[in-house]
Amino acid sequence: MKTLAKAVNEGYVIAWRNLLGVRRSMDWLFAAVVQPIMFVLLFGFIFGGALGGGQYREFLVPGIIVQALAFNSAFTVVGLSTDLGKGVIDRLRTLPISRVAVMVGRTLSDLAVTVVALTVMSICGLLIGWQIRGSFLDAILAYLLLLMFAFAMCWIGALIGLVVRSPEVAQSAGLIWLTPLTFISSGFVPLDSLPGPLQFVAEWNPITAVMNAIRSLWGNPPAPGTTTLGSESWPVAHALEYSLLSSIVIIAVFVPLSIRMYRRATARQ
Amino acid sequence: MTAAEPAVDMAGVAKSFSGHRALEHVDLSIPTGTVLGLLGPNGAGKTTLVRILTTLLQPDAGHASVLGHDVVTESAQVRQHIGVSGQYAAVDVNLTGFENLWMVGRLYGLGRSGAAARARELLDQFRLSDVAERAVKTYSGGMTRRLDLAGALVARPRVVVLDEPTTGLDPRSRMDTWSLVRDLVSDGAAVLLTTQYLEEADQLADSIVVLNQGRVVERGTSDELKSRAGQECLEVSADIEHLDDLKDAMTLIGDGRPVVETHLCRARVSVRDRRADVSALLKLLEERDIPVLDLSLRRPTLDDVFLELTESAQTEGPSA
Numbered sequence A: 001m002k003t004l005a006k007a008v009n010e011g012y013v014i015a016w017r018n019l020l021g022v023r024r025s026m027d028w029l030f031a032a033v034v035q036p037i038m039f040v041l042l043f044g045f046i047f048g049g050a051l052g053g054g055q056y057r058e059f060l061v062p063g064i065i066v067q068a069l070a071f072n073s074a075f076t077v078v079g080l081s082t083d084l085g086k087g088v089i090d091r092l093r094t095l096p097i098s099r100v101a102v103m104v105g106r107t108l109s110d111l112a113v114t115v116v117a118l119t120v121m122s123i124c125g126l127l128i129g130w131q132i133r134g135s136f137l138d139a140i141l142a143y144l145l146l147l148m149f150a151f152a153m154c155w156i157g158a159l160i161g162l163v164v165r166s167p168e169v170a171q172s173a174g175l176i177w178l179t180p181l182t183f184i185s186s187g188f189v190p191l192d193s194l195p196g197p198l199q200f201v202a203e204w205n206p207i208t209a210v211m212n213a214i215r216s217l218w219g220n221p222p223a224p225g226t227t228t229l230g231s232e233s234w235p236v237a238h239a240l241e242y243s244l245l246s247s248i249v250i251i252a253v254f255v256p257l258s259i260r261m262y263r264r265a266t267a268r269q
Numbered sequence B: 001m002t003a004a005e006p007a008v009d010m011a012g013v014a015k016s017f018s019g020h021r022a023l024e025h026v027d028l029s030i031p032t033g034t035v036l037g038l039l040g041p042n043g044a045g046k047t048t049l050v051r052i053l054t055t056l057l058q059p060d061a062g063h064a065s066v067l068g069h070d071v072v073t074e075s076a077q078v079r080q081h082i083g084v085s086g087q088y089a090a091v092d093v094n095l096t097g098f099e100n101l102w103m104v105g106r107l108y109g110l111g112r113s114g115a116a117a118r119a120r121e122l123l124d125q126f127r128l129s130d131v132a133e134r135a136v137k138t139y140s141g142g143m144t145r146r147l148d149l150a151g152a153l154v155a156r157p158r159v160v161v162l163d164e165p166t167t168g169l170d171p172r173s174r175m176d177t178w179s180l181v182r183d184l185v186s187d188g189a190a191v192l193l194t195t196q197y198l199e200e201a202d203q204l205a206d207s208i209v210v211l212n213q214g215r216v217v218e219r220g221t222s223d224e225l226k227s228r229a230g231q232e233c234l235e236v237s238a239d240i241e242h243l244d245d246l247k248d249a250m251t252l253i254g255d256g257r258p259v260v261e262t263h264l265c266r267a268r269v270s271v272r273d274r275r276a277d278v279s280a281l282l283k284l285l286e287e288r289d290i291p292v293l294d295l296s297l298r299r300p301t302l303d304d305v306f307l308e309l310t311e312s313a314q315t316e317g318p319s320a
């Protein structure tokens, strides 16, 4: 218990340091404001016009929010690999701190950026016609689900950052897998419209589960021309349970993996 | 830990990187209150040794301990006692000098105000108070280096490990660093310092270990080392057509055979008695009518130590 408190405390100091860096380097402006606004407005108006106006935009906003949060994990990749490359992590490793402190600090600071991004996107969404129709409690639950999902994605990003170790490679390695993952989902088109095998992948994609779960919690409608959020397959019918489960599984797998990698990655030069 | 036990102890330490041997069976120990100077050319294994001692790398063989704590099995305790400044400054360039030191203090478990007080104290000591509130990315290389050094001392460590602490510093900052190391030692710390400069080791180190290609090729006090590396050395330049004559003359005067560097139009030889030998050589050059462009006496440098050590290794075969 005492060691856990110590690790959290140290993680908090490191998160403070990361956030100062993020603020001063103006990365945050891009991660938390520009990119989310761009996503919401661009997709909302480009696709919205052709695919069903207001109802489509309301369907779309939760999808875009989830996609943007997933993309934010690339900042974890870049942040960690930059620290590794500059020897900052080595320096931290010579201090008497918990070996999880650096990673906890990194994921906490990225989560803080996520909170800002989430706020900005929600406001943008409201401006283009998205709204919360569900109960207050469900709305809060949806935001908590999003934060947990973002936290899980950060740990995937952390592992990638420790494996690639070079900030230049990290930039693309952090993003490349996210594009197919976020597009083969229910984010932009109804699941039923996807061709067979792709539909199967999209149904089981945890990202779809998060998108559908928050749509249900917020009371947002399905895509225009459809009446449900997808087929009756298990992951779609149990979007909330499946999205919670997958976030927990990701955290349970990637936290120990990245901590192991952290100890080894810095053991080389 | 008993009083007699050294602060740092390494025995038989070896480390390879994918087949390449970076360190081979290195032994060394540093008593409390002394400085050990680790000398060696590029790639000798100095940083590898530092990284093993500071728990960043695990040795393939051998043991290393700090204040009786093994660096592998008791790394947490080792980290409590060491202060490290690596070869390349690892400070956060987006933070100010103050914030960097404050963070390190907090991570050592100091409270908010305790960490702030310690940071101010160190900034003052390292002449960084004026720039304390500026982001480190606006610092010069030497200022960054000094900040990194300050970071190593935040927790008043009993063992201080400095990897080339004065590389890139101006003369004043170098002197400051030297006096800092002396202060540390008089306060009872043990210091391991790597350097490329014999002069630095000469000034600071109670004992010197010379590393070459991962092996200890020489160890002793600075005086012992210099006497083994040869005496003072007389260096003479002349036009290329006179080099052979010059060499003959220097052979008569010097102690041992002169080394001729044709491309530099220069010859060099060790001397025993600087005054007598210099005047004897001048006289001889006058008699033989050999015009000299430049003549200097210099004390042995690290270069000489290495030339000497690698030469004897070549003639006697690998022995260390």
Ligand SMILES: Nc1ncnc2c1ncn2[C@@H]1O[C@H](COP(=O)(O)OP(=O)(O)OP(=O)(O)O)[C@@H](O)[C@H]1O
Pocket: A268, A269, B017, B018, B020, B021, B022, B040, B041, B042, B043, B044, B045, B046, B047, B048, B049, B087
């Ligand atoms: N992580 C690594 N992977 C592979 N080889 C390495 C690694 N670290 C060091 N080496 C090799 O080990 C040898 C010793 O390197 P080291 O950095 O310890 O030298 P050094 O004495 O500190 O040199 P310098 O004066 O240039 O700093 C070199 O040949 C180097 O290439």
Ligand SMILES: [Mg+2]
Pocket: B046, B047, B048, B087, B163
């Ligand atoms: Mg080195």
